[in-house]
Amino acid sequence: METAYLIETVIKIVVILLIFSALAGIGTYFERKVLAFMQRRLGPVNVGPFGLLQVAADGIKLFTKEDIVPKNVVGRIFKIAPVITAATAFMAAAAIPFLPSFTLFGYEVHPIVADINIGILYILGVMGIGLYGPLLGGMASANKFSLLSAARGAAIFISYEVITGLSILAPIMMVGSLSLIDFNEYQAGGITDWIVWSQPVAFILFWIAAFAETGRTPFHLIANDHEIIDGFGTEYSGMRWGLFFIGEYANMFFISFVMALIFLGGYGDGSFLGALGLLAKVAFFFFFFLWTRAAWPDVRPDQLMWLCWKVLMPIAVINIVITGIVMM
Amino acid sequence: MHNEQIEEHFKNRNVTEIDSNYYMVDIAPYPTDGWGKFKRVLKRSFRGELFVGLWVVLREMIKFDTHTIKYPEEKMPIGPRYRAVHEMKRLWESDTERCIGCGLCEKICISNCIRIDTKLDENSRKEVTEYSINLGRCIFCGYCAEVCPELAITHGGEYENASDQREHYIMYQDMLTPLDKMKAGTQLEFEGFGAVTPHEDERVKKTPLAY
Ligand code: SF4
Ligand code: SF4
Numbered sequence: 001m002e003t004a005y006l007i008e009t010v011i012k013i014v015v016i017l018l019i020f021s022a023l024a025g026i027g028t029y030f031e032r033k034v035l036a037f038m039q040r041r042l043g044p045v046n047v048g049p050f051g052l053l054q055v056a057a058d059g060i061k062l063f064t065k066e067d068i069v070p071k072n073v074v075g076r077i078f079k080i081a082p083v084i085t086a087a088t089a090f091m092a093a094a095a096i097p098f099l100p101s102f103t104l105f106g107y108e109v110h111p112i113v114a115d116i117n118i119g120i121l122y123i124l125g126v127m128g129i130g131l132y133g134p135l136l137g138g139m140a141s142a143n144k145f146s147l148l149s150a151a152r153g154a155a156i157f158i159s160y161e162v163i164t165g166l167s168i169l170a171p172i173m174m175v176g177s178l179s180l181i182d183f184n185e186y187q188a189g190g191i192t193d194w195i196v197w198s199q200p201v202a203f204i205l206f207w208i209a210a211f212a213e214t215g216r217t218p219f220h221l222i223a224n225d226h227e228i229i230d231g232f233g234t235e236y237s238g239m240r241w242g243l244f245f246i247g248e249y250a251n252m253f254f255i256s257f258v259m260a261l262i263f264l265g266g267y268g269d270g271s272f273l274g275a276l277g278l279l280a281k282v283a284f285f286f287f288f289f290l291w292t293r294a295a296w297p298d299v300r301p302d303q304l305m306w307l308c309w310k311v312l313m314p315i316a317v318i319n320i321v322i323t324g325i326v327m328m
Numbered sequence: 329m330h331n332e333q334i335e336e337h338f339k340n341r342n343v344t345e346i347d348s349n350y351y352m353v354d355i356a357p358y359p360t361d362g363w364g365k366f367k368r369v370l371k372r373s374f375r376g377e378l379f380v381g382l383w384v385v386l387r388e389m390i391k392f393d394t395h396t397i398k399y400p401e402e403k404m405p406i407g408p409r410y411r412a413v414h415e416m417k418r419l420w421e422s423d424t425e426r427c428i429g430c431g432l433c434e435k436i437c438i439s440n441c442i443r444i445d446t447k448l449d450e451n452s453r454k455e456v457t458e459y460s461i462n463l464g465r466c467i468f469c470g471y472c473a474e475v476c477p478e479l480a481i482t483h484g485g486e487y488e489n490a491s492d493q494r495e496h497y498i499m500y501q502d503m504l505t506p507l508d509k510m511k512a513g514t515q516l517e518f519e520g521f522g523a524v525t526p527h528e529d530e531r532v533k534k535t536p537l538a539y
Contacts, residue, residue: 038385
């Protein structure tokens with residue numbers, strides 16, 4: 001492996017890490033603002049103009065807060081769990097092309113860390129490993145609410161992994177590749193080429209599953225404040241809790257990218273406009289995460305399982321069968 | 329609502345008869361067989377109620393009609409009957425203190441937080457020497473203001489209190505309307521319990537002589 005490639009990759013990784021850590025913070029700001037406006041409140045207004053510096057204030061608080069490791073927890077696992085959440089979220093980003101390739105100072109940059117030929121499988125796999133964050137954190141916390149949350153987390157992740165996998169199978173069959181860049185090329189012809197038109201069912205299934213994967217309302221059962229406090233995060237404080245948080249928000253951004261790339265044409269033909277389009281789509285998906293949080297109540301765990309196994313999975317299988325028949 | 333309607337409500341508590349706005353919730357029987365349940369799922373899935381919810385919150389966001397009061401800068405107006413930290417009033421005619429040291433407030437206080445001490449002054453009038461209210465114990469029930477025969481002790485509107493200890497005493501001098509305020513004629517009468525109600529003159533009946 002040549003040095004230039006190595007340096008380039010490291011730079012890309014650092015840039016992605018920095019940007020998405022910062023975005024996670026700004027994401028919380030937007031979440032609070034959007035939720036506030038939808039509920040006829042103002043949200044943060046006091047720190048900085050329009051409360052913008054609230055993010056910085058929260059960051060300072062998280063970093064300087066005492067790192068409490070309670071009695072009776074399984075120390076090592078307790079400490080490593082938030083790292084798993086954050087790390088897997090960012091690892092998944094490795095196979096996501098964030099922008100079309102562009103030329104910077106005469107050097108062609110591909111804004112993807114590794115264009116591996118099993119991109120989607122890799123992303124889904126790593127996001128699946130993200131389950132271990134809540135699971136281990138909850139089980140090691142010596143707290144019944146955390147334990148409940150861990151159990152719920154395991155059930156939800158494993159169930160909805162099935163939906164994600166099955167729903168994405170049909171588009172994969174159409175494209176014939178697992179690389180997200182190939183997906184993008186497949187839809188490069190314009191809006192009419194978007195997979196969402198030929199696979200609307202798969203799109204909606206994947207979208208629903210994305211809510212479960214990222215643990216957002218209406219499937220916010222693993223940290224359902226009014227039932228089990230903060231679930232797996234109850235015993236965490238300071239930056240360890242912050243890592244869970246960054247992981248959750250990074251996941252939201254990444255899954256938005258994946259959805260936009262697979263179903264909504266990604267960055268299209270790779271022009272500047274296409275890149276803007278991709279960002280707009282991601283912004284919409286992110287906004288939708290916040291939007292549903294303001295509008296919809298949480299479902300019960302049994303309803304969630306019911307929805308997964310009795311409704312979504314049969315639909316996903318039928319969708320695959322129909323896609324197969326049509327393609328034959 | 330109109331006045332007659334309100335009065336009607338007092339007489340007839342059976343709301344369904346007066347107000348046609350009330351109606352029984354229509355609860356359809358729950359499906360028991362599989363097919364019925366399946367139909368219910370379909371109906372619930374495709375009725376689009378989720379989108380109604382989305383629209384409602386989006387509409388509120390676009391309207392941007394927030395109701396937040398930025399508290400330290402903005403404050404809600406409070407009613408004149410609000411029961412916050414006590415005040416001691418002065419007489420309009422002579423600017424002297426209204427309190428006659430009768431001790432009724434101390435007697436009635438249900439949390440026992442008023443302490444009053446009096447002595448006779450040189451004109452053989454009772455004079456208040458000590459008067460304190462332990463605000464840490466006070467539950468702001470308003471009994472003292474209600475019982476006071478002179479409308480001397482009343483409640484004020486000062487509700488932003490902080491103290492470095494639980495037993496926070498407020499003294500007579502702190503509660504008394506300052507003289508300059510009195511001279512400027514800006515003392516506010518309390519309208520709550522025990523205060524003179526409007527049109528009291530017309531309502532008052534003469535006490536019969538034989539009483
Ligand atoms: S408001 Fe009630 S508790 Fe407070 S001093 Fe008056 S009588 Fe006592
Ligand atoms: S405040 Fe009123 S009730 Fe209390 S001692 Fe004075 S006159 Fe009597």
